């Protein structure tokens with residue numbers, strides 16, 4: 001049997017109210033020891049908390065008899081005054097009643113083990129607690145509400161149906177089955193394969209909502225990358241000097257654009273150099289840029305030379321050229337630059353990053369870009385690499401099953417079984433028993 005755990009559910013430090021949670025078979029005894037008989041289920045009661053002769057606090061006490069509780073076990077909450085000494089005293093009292101301090105995530109883990117949540121919902125809880133932007137909040141709430149679970153369960157159902165037909169063809173080859181019974185599995189598998197392919201495209205969006213859309217500032221030394229970063233961040237995050245090669249380390253600044261989390265990175269100016277430190281900076285700049293979702297190639301309008309085109313090697317189609325320091329050049333020169341850069345297939349933005357509001361156009365353009373790239377991903381998208389890996393695996397098995405259906409029904413059935421297992425892993429539900437149940441209950445073979 002599980003032991004009974006306790007933990008503060010609210011953050012450390014001074015606050016109006018703090019919540020201490022208890023879950024497990026001894027929860028009722030713990031309430032009894034501190035607050036007398038448990039109150040009516042799920043109704044707050046004001047009680048004097050005391051331990052032995054010592055008064056601890058006046059608190060609201062809530063009693064959640066299992067299984068109708070978050071964890072599925074008997075559980076209780078003490079809403080105490082949020083002073084450090086109060087919380088400490090309550091925790092000490094619970095420890096001396098033989099309860100154990102919970103491990104991180106242990107309440108939710110118990111909820112999962114008791115079937116209150118599946119794995120994706122448990123991940124939704126974690127993401128909701130970590131959410132910093134509106135988009136992250138919406139995505140996590142959808143996941144907690146079972147948006148992903150429903151989708152994966154529906155897919156699993158399709159696989160089980162296909163499997164039922166394949167198994168019938170295998171188990172009863174000599175019976176009077178319609179001849180095309182195995183082939184009937186094909187349309188469902190094809191439809192599912194297409195849906196998983198679409199979800200994988202969606203998966204990268206879901207991950208970017210959760211982890212942040214990554215934007216790299218790259219370009220020659222002295223082009224004004226750090227100036228642009230500071231302007232967008234609205235603080236002096238990076239050192240700006242007129243000496244080329246100022247920035248060496250990657251400077252990452254989180255920025256919320258249009259309700260989405262983004263990560264903006266200032267990087268070392270790209271050039272050949274003998275300086276070992278700067279060379280390492282350039283290596284890191286290239287590596288970060290390669291992983292980024294968007295690269296802004298910052299160019300000094302006065303200094304740009306066509307031979308800088310070797311910097312193009314870090315860029316990809318869809319990246320942007322930011323022509324900076326337009327205050328230093330005339331209209332003729334600007335037009336010339338525009339033509340050169342547009343011919344490279346880059347979106348061109350012009351600015352004087354050092355001027356007040358000089359980066360506002362870039363901010364607006366970035367905001368609409370990020371919103372367009374990520375919107376629609378909140379519901380429901382695979383949000384973790386774990387999900388994407390299992391989806392890729394399931395898809396591979398389905399493709400293999402499809403190519404085997406006409407030839408080796410037994411092999412196709414095995415592949416569908418493996419695909420089911422891959423999908424079940426996402427929600428943490430692996431029970432091949434119910435596949436068998438389906439096979440025999442749903443498929444009438446006239447016996």
Ligand SMILES: Nc1nc2c(ncn2[C@@H]2O[C@H](COP(=O)(O)OP(=O)(O)OP(=O)(O)O)[C@@H](O)[C@H]2O)c(=O)[nH]1
Pocket residue numbers: 220221222223224225226227228239240241242243244245246247248267268269270324325326327328351352353354355358
């Ligand atoms: N005239 C003018 N000068 C600018 C502008 N933006 C930046 N500068 C100046 O250009 C110089 C270099 O700016 P930085 O932002 O440090 O350039 P960087 O690209 O980060 O340079 P490295 O870190 O060496 O790669 C500084 O003296 C800035 O003040 C601009 O819009 N107009």
Ligand SMILES: [Mg+2]
Pocket residue numbers: 225226227238239240246247266267269
């Ligand atoms: Mg710099």
